[in-house]
Each structure stands twice: as C-alpha cells, then as structure tokens.
Amino acid sequence: MRQSQFFTKTRKEAPADEVSKNAQLLIRGGFINKEMSGVYDFLPLGLRVLNKIINIIRDEMNMIGGQEIFMSALQRKELWERTDRWSDEKVDNWFKTNLKDGAELGLAFTHEEPISNMLEQFVSSHKDLPFSVYQFQTKFRNETRAKSGIMRTREFIMKDLYSFTKDEVEHLEFYEKAKKAYLNIFKTVGLGDMTYITTASGGSFSEFSHEFQTLCDAGEDIIYITDENKKEALNKELGMDVATQEEKAVEIGNIFTLGTKFSDGYLTYKDEAGENKPVFMGSYGIGPARLMGTIVEVLSDKDGIVWPKSVAPFRAHILSLGQGENVLKLAEETYKTLVDKGVEVLFDDRDVRAGEKFADADLIGIPTRVVVSEKTIESNMFETKDRATGEVKSFSLDHLISELQR
C-alpha cells in the first residue's frame, strides 16, 4: 500500500482528551478515530491490525473444533426475561432500544441466551454433543465509565465461544483445550511472557472461571504471581493474603464454566437411557481490540508503537528518501518486487523530508524499515532497521526478500 494514498495522517501531538498510551499512539498514528467516549472507529491501519488479531484467534478456535457463526446484535427481550437478566437491576449495562410499535429490544452485551435458544432446534440427542460455536460479534455495554482508550469501551467486537457438552467431565476436557488455545493466542500476539492465568470467582452465573491477565500499568486488576514457570497468579479480588508482590494487570481473556444455568429446562438432550438432561455449557471470551490496546501499552517505546510481526499492519515499511529520479525508480521497483513475493509492504512514497518519514515509521511501528536512497544505489545494498531492537543491517535484494518472507 502506498502511504501517499492514505486518507489518514499522522499527528505530532497527542489529543488532549486522551491520557492512555494506547489511545494516544493509535490516534497519532492514524489507526483509530474517537467517535465519542468509549467508542472508536478503526481506520485502515488499525483495521489491518485488528484483523490480524482476529485471524490468529480464529485459527486457534478452529483448531479446537470451534464452528464460526455470526449472530445478531439485536436481541429479543423474552429470552432474557426467562433467565431473569432483562431487568436493569440484574444487568446494569444494558443498551436497549425499541421497535416502531414500541416493543423493546436489547443490544447484545453477550449471547448465552440467544445462542442456547437458537440451538434448541438442533440439539436433541447425546449424539449431537459435544460441539462448540464461536463468533466475532459486536457487543454493547453501557459502561458508566469508559476508560483507557480502546481497552474499555461501550461498543466492541468480542470473540465469544460457547461449548456444549453432555456433562462436567466432558466439559472439563474441552475447557482445558480452550485454555491451551488461549495461551497459544497470547503467545502468538507477543504477550506470552507477561500473561498469567488466574482463577476467579466467575460472577453470579458461573461456578468457576479463569482469567488471562497481562502485566500492564494501565490494567485495572491486581494480581499476585504464584508460579512464574506455570504462569499462574491469583487475582486480588479473591481476598487472599499472599506474601508476593502485587502486580497491575489487564484482563485480556476469560473462560467460564456455565454449567446448566442457561440450558436447564430449555436446551436439553436425551441420554442413552432416553432421559432428558440439560446441556452443560461453557463460555470463552476475548476482546480483540482490548488485546490490541494491551499490545500497544506493553510494547511501545518513546518513539511510538512496536508491533510484533504477527499483528503488524505490514511486514515492512519502505521509505524512499529524496526525490531523485533513480531513487524513486528503485524504490518503486523494490516495492513491486516485494509485493510480488508476497510481502506485505507499506511504501512511504510521499514527497516529504527524511526526518518526517523516519518519525512516522517509528510511530506506526512496522517491524522492519527499509530505506531506499542514493546510498542504496551506490552500495547496491538495502539498509534495514528493526523497529523493536533498533538493529541496522544491510541486505542484497535477494536476501532482503528471503528475510522478509520468513
């Protein structure tokens, strides 16, 4: 993609109304736009990152057998009344709306009720179990206080997976697989070393649950690391008195054992003996945007964002320096060659000074910067700089291609 074609622009200064690092850098770089408090738009660069994250999650969900669907954001009141979750007293972050005739509808904050209702028509025998279903879908939560940029918003995409099993034994088997898949996801996006599993109470609708907490100053939770090797920690909300240091952390994922709370009397199956049993359920959530915000919080430096290769909007950033005819020609050829070879490249073909291109490249945070200038022509070698380590290297075109294809 050519940077001269972007409708977005970078900014030198952070917006006055954003304090969080993730929002400041993402807005400065042109990844996101603030629509209102707790509501953000994803612009071309930001959407590329978000989609990378979504695809990493999707791959892992598919690998544990998850079947992808896409449910509606508008939800029926009746489904929520039968589990007693429609009342604002019970769930205080509802967004509700009305049909023209006055009928009330809910805007999804989660999907247990509609999904178990939808599945009633498909599940009737023990032979239909187990299976799991997931989606990337917009959730609305009427937070009294949105905060921390894209880490706690009122409208966001959530990956929610639901598992349907015959009983607790079968459930736990899947639950462990899901736990491993989650750890894989966080490792792939570059947060593995600083992410810990904590056990938590699970709230009023779950028997128990686990949270995935990433060490981060912008986090809202306090955890105690209990086993560094196993990446285990305790959440402070458990009220445990532990003799280890407190760490601030952000919850980037959670998995819940739901049991039969949402299925009892509705979503049932006939066992081998022909007896009706409620389906045993679990739910598993990740917010891709919160994950994106956490990556920025944890991995950025004073010059800007540092994207891990797995989620970077592009693999390489070509900067042409100067407006010399030969330089422009070589930069153009290099860009086309790399794209032909399957490398995702952002090409800074703008007619601006070197300093501005360097500063923007640092801010945007693409893993490898490739400079094309008079020096490149003289030496016939391409200078690269690693955004994360600052390491500068020189490559012939062939070696550059293979380096970027790795």
Place this chain on the structure above:
RNA sequence: CGGGGCGUAGUAUAGUGGUAGUAUACUUGCUUUGGGAGCAUGUGGUCCGAGUUCGAUUCUCGGCGCCCCGACCA
C-alpha cells in the same frame, strides 16, 4: 453512581467584559532534502441555551460533551 477537573481553528495551546493570539497542520511560491527544514503567502476558531450588561469567548444559571479517581464490570 459519588468525587474532582476541563470545553478557544483539523490538532495543541495563550489571553481578554470592548474587532481573539501563537505553534502545528492546510493553500500557494521559492529554497532545501538521512531524524518531524527555512522564508514568504493565504484560509480557518471561542460547545449549546438562558440571564446580568450599552456590550459576554470571559461573569451567573442550566444543558450537552470530554478526562481523571473511586464504585461497578457476563
């Protein structure tokens, strides 16, 4: 939901009861070209409503919006 802070140009900020200033961004021109260049040039602004006043961007009240701390957080 409790407490605190704040709304001035696309962005970041200064200032004032009497025609609103700077930087940056943007237009145009010249120079420049390996770390956000220089000179010139032009465009663009006081959140909304009511009140006080001869006159309100400024003072008062209300509304709306934004941020922070806490509570809450399937």
